[in-house]
Amino acid sequence: MIPTRCASSGFFVEICAMPHISQRGQAMPASPIRKLVPFAEMAEQQGKKVHYLNIGQPDIPSPAGAMDALRHHDVKILAYSHSAGFISYRKKLVDYYSKHGIHITAQDMIVTTGGSEALAMAMGAILDPGDEIIIPEPYYANYLGFATASGAVVIPVVSSIESGFELPSMSEIESLITPKTRALLLCNPGNPTGKLYTKKELAQVRKIALKHDLFIIADEVYREFTYDRLKHTSVMSLEGMEEHAVLIDSVSKRYSMCGARIGLLASKNESFMSSAMRFAQARLSPPTFEQIAAEAALETPDAYFKEVNVEYTKRRDYLIGRLNAMDGVFCPKPSGAFYCMAQLPVENSDHFCQWMLESFDHEGNTVMMAPAGGFYTDSSLGAQQVRLAYVLDVQDLKVAMDALEVGLQVYPYRLA
Amino acid sequence: MIPTRCASSGFFVEICAMPHISQRGQAMPASPIRKLVPFAEMAEQQGKKVHYLNIGQPDIPSPAGAMDALRHHDVKILAYSHSAGFISYRKKLVDYYSKHGIHITAQDMIVTTGGSEALAMAMGAILDPGDEIIIPEPYYANYLGFATASGAVVIPVVSSIESGFELPSMSEIESLITPKTRALLLCNPGNPTGKLYTKKELAQVRKIALKHDLFIIADEVYREFTYDRLKHTSVMSLEGMEEHAVLIDSVSKRYSMCGARIGLLASKNESFMSSAMRFAQARLSPPTFEQIAAEAALETPDAYFKEVNVEYTKRRDYLIGRLNAMDGVFCPKPSGAFYCMAQLPVENSDHFCQWMLESFDHEGNTVMMAPAGGFYTDSSLGAQQVRLAYVLDVQDLKVAMDALEVGLQVYPYRLA
Structure with missing residues (x-):
């Protein structure tokens, strides 16, 4: 018998050098939010103060009640919980959602390991390999990750920075619907756009769903973060x-x-939930301690959210004001979440963001931003844009914006 | 324009009744371990005492040090951790693994949300939709769930109860290898079999991997649970x-x-780990509090494991002794984990297990077991078998075995 052909090297050998990574494993995108981390680490080693506006990790303390709940836990055997999560937690969530105009029961819910797992389960239950999901772009980069992981195809529909990332028109969206289209995914309020969809835009979404029999997967994790007295629907x-x-x-x-x-993960669609529940059973249960904290967090007083809202409004107004005052910069005012997308006078924001960390500082300060290419399927569409998360207080934002302003002035590849 | 054809009903309607669930969403298996839960709940409502031998949820207290660590946490902002998990935890794991003859660095590891997520990531990085993974059966039912979720195909190779679930022969395994085969998945010690593979069996696994260029995915979560002075390799x-x-x-x-x-999830294969890391980044990070507990658990004194081992050995010996003493029952002695598979004198263990909960009690007691059909791809292979987890103390096991013994005697569909 001749020796086996090695799938890696293509040669016939007795012992193969290496088994294969899957195509989807190769196609999995790297995180656009985290990929500049090595440059940030290097900048810090050089003694620079890096202001992190690249990642949606708020600096706001978690509610004290939630953190205290863990200090007083009485768990002796850290056992599996129900695959759909604590029933006590789900029952309390019924009230929380009801206050937000969402009328669902504890049976309509599965507690997941992060919004991430909810997304993965939803895609698993809706999409087969090769199926298509339409997503307005720029979109949260990990949507592409989860779609790739499940073998599905993201069909982007561009919303423009000039319009403040309005929902694309009915006809634009409909022109992308094929027999393989299964769902439309919306992030509302939007990451990375900060866009809060209006009732009119949502009426259009509804029309598309019902007319074309599509699921609408709505990522509403920023529900509480709306500004200018606007309400989330x-x-x-x-x-x-x-x-x-x-x-x-x-x-x-x-x-x-x-x-x-x-x-x-929640839905009134019973066959969807029954399928999602089997994905939930396969991974057994969400983490126990963290459910204790989440359940306790539901007791957080309204004052917490009011304070947070006042703080973010202040930050947003300051950040947007500074950005739009910079020569050649345009940044639509976001009405939700805590991100904004800014158009910069640069050819390639990947390079600019790296340069800011690698080759620049202003009085010892520099800024880490997320180049927007990773938020678009065709990354060239985001080549002049960056996402900034206003997760630092105004004092830090001031230093960061001073550095960005000077950086843009002296950047050697600045566009005229 | 004529109205849209509704994909669910097939009729032309203005508003469609319902969008579709994916084929994989429909194919996701229900948990064989949890599917009898409604009958157990009913039995309890009837006042019966149900002894739960169906699920691998130990009754052993978690290490006090790990539980205490949470009581003394000083987390103020419950922030994302590194996508690969706390570096402090991974560094300590280097020592833990080294003691078990596994020489890996912190960079060879990704901390996951349960062994479940490690499996899902491994399958994602190795298998494309339609690719094949060989698994000796009976196997942990959720392997099929994760393979289905990732669109891959499980190719089972039967290990027999008569042989004590020995690894199938080289030629049996090789006869199943096709150009689509990417990996062999082993659970060692085995769930549901309790089988601890010998060095000779592992040498065969190694030979297959190198000869056919396959990944070996080794689920070793029961590493510490070996009996009769046998050591895990x-x-x-x-x-x-x-x-x-x-x-x-x-x-x-x-x-x-x-x-x-x-x-x-750990491997020395860099391209595998780099792909797995992108799956890890997509879901951001594992839970923070639970990592604190897991890191503290590494300080658990050896005495804890010795006590646990003594306890499980006692339970195993008692359980196996009782089972094999029952007329028509055969149960090979497991050398690892805390499960055993028993062959019962019944035609359909699904029905028998349901009957035990629904229609039987012995002095107010009954037993919940996992019918073994769900541990085989062709469920008929497990029709006469059940899995029992010895996660109760000997006193409870005695009452449970008394009930099972009488149940088997009076079961109307008992085989002669």
Whole structure:
């Protein structure tokens, strides 16, 4: 018998050098938010103060009640919980959602390990390999990650920075619908755009869902973060969408508890939930301690959110003011979440962001931003844009904006 | 324009009734361990005492040090951790693994949300939709769940109860290898079999991996649970397997911390790890509090494991003794984990297990077991078998075995 052909090297050998990584494993995108980390580490080693505006990790303390709940736990055997999560927690969530105009029962919910797992389960239950999901772009980069992981195809529809990332028109979206289209995914309020969809835009979403029989997967983890007295409208509250609406949620941003990894998947569609529940059973249960914290977080007083809102409004106004005052910069005012997308007078924001860390400082300060290419399927669409998260206080933002302003002036590849 | 054809109903309607669930979402298996839960609940409502031998949830207290660590946490902002998990935890794990003959660095590890996520990431990085993974059966039912979720195909190879679930022969395994085969998945010690593979069996695994260029995914979460002075050998410790061996691990069973959902994915194969890392980045990070508990658990004194081992040995000996003394029952003696598979004189263990809950009690007691059909790809192969987890103390096991013994005597569909 001749020796085996090595799938890696292509040679016939007795012992193969290396087994294969899957195509999807190769296609998995690197995080655009985290990929500049080595340059930031280098900048810090050089003694620079790096202001991190690249990642949605708020500096707001988590609610004291939630953190205290863990200090007083009485767990002796850290056992599996229900695959859908604590029933006590889900029952309390019924009230929380009801206050936000979302009327669901504890049976309509699965507690997940972060919004991430809710997304992965939703895609698993809706999309087969090769199926298509339409997403307005720029979009949260990990949507592409989860779609790639499940073998599905993201079909982007561009929303423009000039319009403040308005929902693309009915006809633009409809022109992308094929027999393989299964769902439309919306982030509202939007990461990375900060866009809060209007009732009119959501009416259009509803029309598309019902007309074309599509699921609407609504990522509403920034629900509490709306400004200028605008109110968030949930896809779950739209009339006649019981079979079509799927809610992705998380405590990460709401309570500044990103590390809890407690999210939620909810829908009134019973066959969807029954399928999602089998994905949930396969991974057994969400983490126990973090559910204790999340359940306690529900007691957080309204004053917490008011304070947070005042703080973020101040930061947003300051950041947007500074950005738009810079020569050649344009940044639409976000009405939700805590991100903004800025158009910079540079050819390639990947290079500019790296340069800011590698080759620049202003009085010892520099800024880490997320180049926007990773938020677009065709990364060239974001080549002049960056995402900034206003997760630092105004004093830090001032130093960061001073550095960015000078950086843009002296950047050797600045566009005229 | 005519109205849209509704994909669910097939009719032309203005508003469609319902969007579709994916084929994989429909194919996701229900948990064989949890599917009898409604009958158990009913039995309890009828006042019966149900002895739960169906699920691998130990009754052993989690290490006090790990539980205390949470009581003294000083987390103010519950932030994202590194996508690969706390570096402090990974560095300590280097020592833990080294004691078990597994020589890996902190860079060879990704802390995952349970062994479940480690499995999902490993399959994602190795298998494309349609690719094949060979698994000796009976196997942990959720392997099928994760393979289905990732669109891959499980190719089972039967290990027989008569042989004590020995690894199938080289030629049997090789006869199943096709151009689509990417990996062999082993659970060692085995769930549901309790089988601890010998060095000879592992040498065969190594030969197959190197000859056919396959990944070996080794689920070794029961490493500490070996009996009769037998020692566990890790696939990671086999010579020349650096590029082929992938380790799945978890704190769930080791420290009786199933609810922590802290697992580990490890390999010396850099391209595998770099791909897995992108899956890890997409879901951001494992839960923070549970990592604190898992890191503290590493300080658990050896006495804890010795006590646990003594306890499980006692339970195993009692359980196996009782089972094999029952007329028509055969149960090979497991050398690892805390499960055994028993062959019963019944035609359909699904029905028998349901009947035990629904229609039987012995002095108010009954037993919940896991019918073994769900541990086989062709469920008929497990029709006469059940899995029992010896996660109760000997006193409870006695009452449970008394009930099972009488149940088997009076079961109307008992085989002669």
